[in-house]
Structures are given as C-alpha cells and as structure tokens.
Amino acid sequence: MKIRVTTFAVLVAVVVTFAACLSACTADPGEEAAEGVAEGTAEVNPSENTVQPFPVEAVVVSPRTLTRSIVASGRLMAIRRTELSTGVSGRAAEVRVREGDRVSTGDLLLRLDDAPFKLSVEKAEADLLDKRIDYAVFISDTTAVLNSDSTWVIRERDALEKARHAFELGEIDDGKLKSAQRNLDAAELLSGSRLDLLALNSGLILAEVEHARVRWELEQTSVHAPFSGVIAKRMVEEGQQVSSGETCFELIDLSRVRVRAAVLESDLGAVGVGHGIRISVTTWPGEFFEGRISRIHPTVDEESGTAIVEAELANPGGRLKPGMFAEVLIEGTSYENRIAVPDEAIVSRDERTLVFVIQGGRAQWSYVTLGQEGDAWREVTSGVSEGDTVAVTGNITLAHDVPVRVRLRE
Numbered sequence: 001m002k003i004r005v006t007t008f009a010v011l012v013a014v015v016v017t018f019a020a021c022l023s024a025c026t027a028d029p030g031e032e033a034a035e036g037v038a039e040g041t042a043e044v045n046p047s048e049n050t051v052q053p054f055p056v057e058a059v060v061v062s063p064r065t066l067t068r069s070i071v072a073s074g075r076l077m078a079i080r081r082t083e084l085s086t087g088v089s090g091r092a093a094e095v096r097v098r099e100g101d102r103v104s105t106g107d108l109l110l111r112l113d114d115a116p117f118k119l120s121v122e123k124a125e126a127d128l129l130d131k132r133i134d135y136a137v138f139i140s141d142t143t144a145v146l147n148s149d150s151t152w153v154i155r156e157r158d159a160l161e162k163a164r165h166a167f168e169l170g171e172i173d174d175g176k177l178k179s180a181q182r183n184l185d186a187a188e189l190l191s192g193s194r195l196d197l198l199a200l201n202s203g204l205i206l207a208e209v210e211h212a213r214v215r216w217e218l219e220q221t222s223v224h225a226p227f228s229g230v231i232a233k234r235m236v237e238e239g240q241q242v243s244s245g246e247t248c249f250e251l252i253d254l255s256r257v258r259v260r261a262a263v264l265e266s267d268l269g270a271v272g273v274g275h276g277i278r279i280s281v282t283t284w285p286g287e288f289f290e291g292r293i294s295r296i297h298p299t300v301d302e303e304s305g306t307a308i309v310e311a312e313l314a315n316p317g318g319r320l321k322p323g324m325f326a327e328v329l330i331e332g333t334s335y336e337n338r339i340a341v342p343d344e345a346i347v348s349r350d351e352r353t354l355v356f357v358i359q360g361g362r363a364q365w366s367y368v369t370l371g372q373e374g375d376a377w378r379e380v381t382s383g384v385s386e387g388d389t390v391a392v393t394g395n396i397t398l399a400h401d402v403p404v405r406v407r408l409r410e
C-alpha cells in the first residue's frame with residue numbers, strides 16, 4: 001500500500017512539472033513582464049463582463065382606428081347569368097359561338113332556317129293589304145260613317161235612369177235593368193267608335209294582328225346576346241331541330257362577381273350594407289380582392305345559425321370564376337382614436353398581461369389593461385402612452401431592464 005502511494009506521488013509530480021514547462025514555453029513575453037510588475041495580481045478584461053444588447057423590433061404607439069374583421073366562407077357567383085332560347089321551333093342553320101367565347105351585346109349567336117317564316121310574313125302582308133282595301137270601301141260613305149247620333153245616346157241614357165228608378169221601386173226586375181244598360185253601351189259605342197267598328201268588321205284589325213305575330217316569329221329565329229359576357233354552355237349544333245323555348249346557350253357576365261357568404265348569427269350585429277370585404281381564393285394565393293356588402297338576407301338558417309351576406313366585386317380579366325370557394329373577411333365594428341399595440345407585443349407572465357417599453361436603451365416591462373380587439377391590434381387602456389416605443393419581436397424571452405438594440409418597424 002505504501003508503495004502505491006509513493007508511486008502515485010511521483011506520477012503527480014511528473015505531470016505538474018511537465019505542465020509548468022509547457023506553460024513556460026508558450027507564455028507571451030508581455031504577460032511575463034506584467035507578472036513581474038504586479039506579482040500576485042491578475043489583470044481583468046472589462047469586455048468579458050459587459051452584456052451585449054438584445055435585438056428587438058419595435059413600434060411607436062399612436063392613436064389608430066381599430067376594426068374587427070369577421071371571418072366567413074362563401075362561393076362566387078356571376079353577377080348576371082341567363083339562359084337563351086328561341087321563341088319558335090325550327091332547324092339550326094347557323095351556330096356562331098362555342099363555350100368560352102366572349103360576346104358583346106347584340107352579337108348574333110344562333111340563326112334558325114327562316115325561310116318558312118319569311119313566307120308567312122309575305123302572306124300576312126298580302127292579307128293586310130286586302131283588308132285595308134275593304135276598309136277603304138266601307139268608309140267611302142262618309143255621311144254614314146262620320147255623323148254621330150248623339151240623340152240616340154241621350155235617349156238611351158234617360159231610359160237607363162228611368163229603369164234604375166223603377167227597379168228601386170220594384171216595378172221592374174233585374175233583367176230589364178241590365179237590358180237598359182246594354183242599350184246605352186251600344187249607343188255610345190256606335191256613336192263614338194264607328195271607324196274602329198268598321199275596321200273590325202272589315203277584318204282589318206285581325207289582319208294587322210296576324211301581320212305583327214308572324215313578323216315577331218321571324219325575329220325569334222335569331223338569338224342575340226342581351227349583354228356582354230362569356231358563353232358558359234352551348235346546347236345546340238348546326239342542323240339540329242330546336243323546339244320553341246328550348247335552352248340553346250347559357251351566358252354569364254364576368255365583369256363583376258357576387259360572393260354569398262354565411263355569417264354567424266352572433267356576428268350579424270357588426271355587419272351592415274356598405275361595409276367593406278376582402279376575399280381570397282386558392283387559385284390566387286396571397287392576393288386579395290375587395291368589394292362592399294350590397295345585401296343582407298332577412299332570415300337566419302335554423303340549422304347552421306348563419307345568415308347569407310352578399311357583396312359585389314370588380315373582376316378585371318375575369319380571374320374570379322363562378323363556383324370558386326372564397327375565404328371572406330368582412331369589415332365589422334370600428335373603434336376610432338384608440339391607443340393600441342400589435343397583438344404580438346402582448347406577453348403573459350404569471351397570469352398577468354404586460355408589454356416591454358423601451359426606455360434609455362433598455363426593456364422595461366409594463367403591466368397593461370386591454371380594451372377592444374382589432375385586426376392584429378389590441379387597445380391598451382392603461383400601462384402604455386402615446387409615443388412609447390414597444391417591443392413586438394424578441395419580447396417572449398426578454399427580461400426586465402435588459403439592454404436592447406431596437407429596429408423600428410415601418
């Protein structure tokens with residue numbers, strides 16, 4: 001045992017000696033001089049005990065308007081959509097458009113074979129001319145036609161008054177009273193509307209009606225675009241037999257779109273006509289399209305507890321398509337002139353809410369009382385004043401009175 005101790009002591013001495021020699025060989029001459037000047041003292045580098053400033057991003061507090069947006073989802077619809085058809089049956093002689101084609105107001109889309117309809121118009125024009133001749137012959141006796149018999153009307157009017165009086169006294173029945181009324185109606189008609197009666201009696205009026213009808217049918221052989229838009233569907237081919245009223249095209253207007261969003265019943269009080277909205281669609285990530293609420297439906301769905309809100313949006317280039325799913329942000333209640341900080345500036349410590357206010361290059365925590373919520377901002381009713389600089393990044397791990405290096409957020 002003793003030998004082992006002696007051997008261990010020798011080994012320790014050897015190691016210490018070797019370390020001392022190594023230190024002497026690598027020592028800086030300046031350090032040796034310093035040790036000679038102040039033997040037994042150690043020089044301290046002040047920078048080794050200095051804390052480096054912690055980088056943070058901050059904002060300067062100022063009054064602002066807080067707006068609480070309401071999140072909803074919805075679908076896009078065309079602002080105008082219509083199905084186009086012909087008013088008559090016939091064979092499709094010419095189809096000028098296909099699905100996806102853009103058309104302008106008045107453009108010809110479809111033409112039926114109009115030859116049978118043109119023949120009908122020609123026949124109606126001939127019949128009309130014939131009836132006009134008959135009418136001219138009837139009115140050639142101007143004495144019989146134009147001289148109205150006012151005496152007859154006066155006589156029948158007096159007779160009706162007497163019949164009413166007799167009916168009230170019970171001297172005549174209801175049938176005789178009605179007969180007196182019919183006699184007065186006939187006298188007034190023949191006295192003041194003889195030309196119309198002659199036109200009807202000669203067949204002229206019926207000929208005019210028939211002529212107008214066949215001309216309308218001829219016009220119905222062509223389908224024109226009632227407004228500018230895009231052909232969404234085409235359901236007819238050239239040579240196909242088309243029935244009256246059968247849908248041939250679906251035309252949609254993509255210059256503007258409408259979004260129908262479902263808003264929770266609890267949020268309806270903060271929504272109004274004219275409020276702004278922003279929507280986003282997966283087709284165009286990171287891009288927002290803006291509009292304003294045009295209508296709020298008057299009922300709430302009992303099952304979902306939501307009401308439909310509609311808004312219209314401009315759609316330059318037709319990038320928004322009907323049927324697209326949209327995430328909707330609706331501008332809700334606004335609170336003006338509120339002292340507020342970004343949500344990310346607010347930190348919770350020991351179940352208390354605070355922010356870090358930068359003062360003299362150091363982060364000083366300040367307990368705050370919160371007020372109304374806005375989009376990514378929160379009102380602060382105490383603990384922060386206008387003009388304070390508040391940390392918004394790096395504040396999660398900050399401690400009180402820590403030196404910071406500040407970069408103001410634009």
